[in-house]
Amino acid sequence: MSSNKTVIAVDAMGGDLGPSVVVPGAIEAARQTGAKILLVGNEATLDGELNRLSPSGVDLEIVHAPEVAGMDEKPSDILRRKKNASIQVACRLVRDGAAQGVVSAGHSGASVACGMFIMGRIPGVERPALASLLPTEKEPVVLLDVGATVDCKPYNIFQFGLMGDAFARDILNKESPRVGLLSIGEEEGKGNSQVKEAYELFKMAQNLNFSGNIEGRDLFTGEMDVAVCDGFVGNVALKLSEGLGLSLSRVLKRELLNSGFLPKLGSLLAKSAFRRFAKVVDYAEYGGAPLLGLQNISIVCHGRSNAKAICNATRMATLFVEKETNKRLMETICANEELTRFGRSC
Amino acid sequence: MSSNKTVIAVDAMGGDLGPSVVVPGAIEAARQTGAKILLVGNEATLDGELNRLSPSGVDLEIVHAPEVAGMDEKPSDILRRKKNASIQVACRLVRDGAAQGVVSAGHSGASVACGMFIMGRIPGVERPALASLLPTEKEPVVLLDVGATVDCKPYNIFQFGLMGDAFARDILNKESPRVGLLSIGEEEGKGNSQVKEAYELFKMAQNLNFSGNIEGRDLFTGEMDVAVCDGFVGNVALKLSEGLGLSLSRVLKRELLNSGFLPKLGSLLAKSAFRRFAKVVDYAEYGGAPLLGLQNISIVCHGRSNAKAICNATRMATLFVEKETNKRLMETICANEELTRFGRSC
Numbered sequence: 001m002s003s004n005k006t007v008i009a010v011d012a013m014g015g016d017l018g019p020s021v022v023v024p025g026a027i028e029a030a031r032q033t034g035a036k037i038l039l040v041g042n043e044a045t046l047d048g049e050l051n052r053l054s055p056s057g058v059d060l061e062i063v064h065a066p067e068v069a070g071m072d073e074k075p076s077d078i079l080r081r082k083k084n085a086s087i088q089v090a091c092r093l094v095r096d097g098a099a100q101g102v103v104s105a106g107h108s109g110a111s112v113a114c115g116m117f118i119m120g121r122i123p124g125v126e127r128p129a130l131a132s133l134l135p136t137e138k139e140p141v142v143l144l145d146v147g148a149t150v151d152c153k154p155y156n157i158f159q160f161g162l163m164g165d166a167f168a169r170d171i172l173n174k175e176s177p178r179v180g181l182l183s184i185g186e187e188e189g190k191g192n193s194q195v196k197e198a199y200e201l202f203k204m205a206q207n208l209n210f211s212g213n214i215e216g217r218d219l220f221t222g223e224m225d226v227a228v229c230d231g232f233v234g235n236v237a238l239k240l241s242e243g244l245g246l247s248l249s250r251v252l253k254r255e256l257l258n259s260g261f262l263p264k265l266g267s268l269l270a271k272s273a274f275r276r277f278a279k280v281v282d283y284a285e286y287g288g289a290p291l292l293g294l295q296n297i298s299i300v301c302h303g304r305s306n307a308k309a310i311c312n313a314t315r316m317a318t319l320f321v322e323k324e325t326n327k328r329l330m331e332t333i334c335a336n337e338e339l340t341r342f343g344r345s346c
Numbered sequence: 347m348s349s350n351k352t353v354i355a356v357d358a359m360g361g362d363l364g365p366s367v368v369v370p371g372a373i374e375a376a377r378q379t380g381a382k383i384l385l386v387g388n389e390a391t392l393d394g395e396l397n398r399l400s401p402s403g404v405d406l407e408i409v410h411a412p413e414v415a416g417m418d419e420k421p422s423d424i425l426r427r428k429k430n431a432s433i434q435v436a437c438r439l440v441r442d443g444a445a446q447g448v449v450s451a452g453h454s455g456a457s458v459a460c461g462m463f464i465m466g467r468i469p470g471v472e473r474p475a476l477a478s479l480l481p482t483e484k485e486p487v488v489l490l491d492v493g494a495t496v497d498c499k500p501y502n503i504f505q506f507g508l509m510g511d512a513f514a515r516d517i518l519n520k521e522s523p524r525v526g527l528l529s530i531g532e533e534e535g536k537g538n539s540q541v542k543e544a545y546e547l548f549k550m551a552q553n554l555n556f557s558g559n560i561e562g563r564d565l566f567t568g569e570m571d572v573a574v575c576d577g578f579v580g581n582v583a584l585k586l587s588e589g590l591g592l593s594l595s596r597v598l599k600r601e602l603l604n605s606g607f608l609p610k611l612g613s614l615l616a617k618s619a620f621r622r623f624a625k626v627v628d629y630a631e632y633g634g635a636p637l638l639g640l641q642n643i644s645i646v647c648h649g650r651s652n653a654k655a656i657c658n659a660t661r662m663a664t665l666f667v668e669k670e671t672n673k674r675l676m677e678t679i680c681a682n683e684e685l686t687r688f689g690r691s692c
Contacts (some may be wrong), residue, residue: 135596184577192576193497216582217586217588221591232538236575236579239563240565247567
């Protein structure tokens with residue numbers, strides 16, 4: 001194993017579909033990126049998957065982890081009591097330097113908790129943020145936080161904006177990402193007290209293209225590169241978008257089927273439209289949500305992830321490591337340290 | 347004028363399209379309900395509209411109000427300095443007993459502020475809530491608060507749920523409305539601290555069919571009758587739904603136009619699908635958002651309201667008055683008074 005090869009630990013037991021999609025996704029990512037993949041999970045199961053797929057020319061290794069984080073368990077319980085759960089083992093591999101990033105489609109809360117408490121935060125970052133890539137009419141927008149920190153202070157939101165900016169610059173190749181603060185009106189002074197205070201910090205931020213408040217209706221037009229909000233609001237927004245997309249496509253399908261108007265042709269057309277709709281809720285496209293603010297990167301994938309999603313998430317983790325995005329992230333956090341401290345004192 | 351006839355004061359100057367849509371909408375509502383409508387606004391302009399339309403068999407009266415609330419003015423400034431703005435005059439008519447409800451498509455913030463400070467709150471209701479009717483795959487859901495109270499305490503959210511319940515029973519004819527608390531996970535204990543505390547109150551509520559937490563993705567399936575949240579979250583959710591609906595329909599339109607596949611037939615089908623989509627963002631269907639918790643009803647309409655929306659909002663106001671929905675609302679607020687007081691003391 002070359003010492004400067006990127007190594008990503010993939011929680012092979014996570015997700016609704018488990019190893020049967022995670023393993024092929026990870027293999028494809030290893031092929032595309034040249035990174036080494038540590039498949040973390042039950043050895044016998046993973047051996048079986050590898051035998052079935054018999055991949056060649058890729059750098060893979062199984063790391064045995066006999067336990068799995070149950071979807072109905074509390075993150076704190078998993079952290080305390082399931083030391084051998086695949087997500088914990090994966091995070092420890094990163095903490096101990098055997099890997100530089102984690103990918104998991106398992107219990108999101110456990111991924112966040114294990115990332116935060118095992119891999120650790122970047123000094124100066126008070127709370128981590130989960131960033132989700134949402135499709136828009138133009139380029140995707142980074143929405144954060146979507147659930148890592150649900151009780152936020154204004155300076156937490158401020159730091160989320162800084163981290164989203166670093167991510168958009170490195171991973172989305174935006175030169176000067178437009179950062180909008182999700183609120184209930186575009187004018188300065190609109191919002192709840194939390195958002196109004198965050199606005200004051202953003203206004204004074206160093207090296208940030210702050211574009212002011214944005215409203216929910218502006219999220220999908222593609223005018224922003226980064227939309228920042230507290231983790232409760234972001235999680236509601238993310239799931240609501242997913243739900244509305246699904247409901248609309250079901251209504252549309254019903255409507256076209258009921259139209260009785262050349263049904264076959266209608267269904268052909270519908271299929272094409274559905275492909276576009278599906279993209280709105282297609283996690284596979286972007287892979288997963290990076291958990292920002294940790295010493296190393298962790299990508300939290302949707303439970304329903306398919307092999308393509310796992311592959312894309314693993315590619316994102318590799319890119320994050322190889323571009324040294326955390327360096328950039330730390331720079332912007334440092335440049336705005338005094339401002340954050342000021343926010344904390346308010 | 348019969349003394350027990352319902353009288354609704356309609357802010358005839360409000361909305362992007364002004365009297366040209368508000369007046370015909372109000373006339374149609376007067377025709378359908380038999381209520382008396384006070385058209386509040388510039389007398390000369392409204393006289394002109396009435397002459398143009400020359401309605402017969404309806405009970406209409408113009409009440410002169412020489413000023414209009416500007417969309418760029420602060421609600422507090424409108425309240426203090428524009429005593430003769432149409433929305434203020436309309437609310438004073440209700441306060442003084444000349445009308446029992448207000449309808450306006452003007453400045454939403456001004457409608458809320460004037461409603462709250464001129465018409466006054468129901469004793470025991472700490473903060474009003476704006477309730478929006480959202481379409482779902484089945485029956486519409488009442489989402490509240492969507493922006494009247496953006497800095498909420500848990501017991502405010504609790505009271506919003508009680509008020510939403512009363513509204514759904516009377517106006518939507520639901521026998522035992524299912525009330526869900528908008529959160530980031532279905533299980534008890536999921537949410538931010540505000541929502542977790544509100545959950546505790548809801549669990550102990552009198553005469554309420556509390557269905558626990560719901561996630562954003564459940565909002566549009568139609569499993570709930572009432573979805574309750576703080577005014578910031580609700581406003582973001584509402585505008586996000588509107589924005590996503592519009593963006594999706596634009597993407598679909600572009601896709602169908604670009605498909606080159608029997609474009610004419612495609613466009614016919616698309617039109618039909620669009621009609622369904624449009625409904626998601628069709629304020630006209632439900633008219634407007636009732637501002638609940640005030641001594642009398644105020645319906646806040648979207649700025650882009652057309653005549654149908656004004657008509658439906660005015661019908662809703664009439665129904666609210668005639669069904670004495672505020673009586674029911676006060677009953678449930680009273681039945682849960684001690685619980686609210688307990689929440690306030692936490």
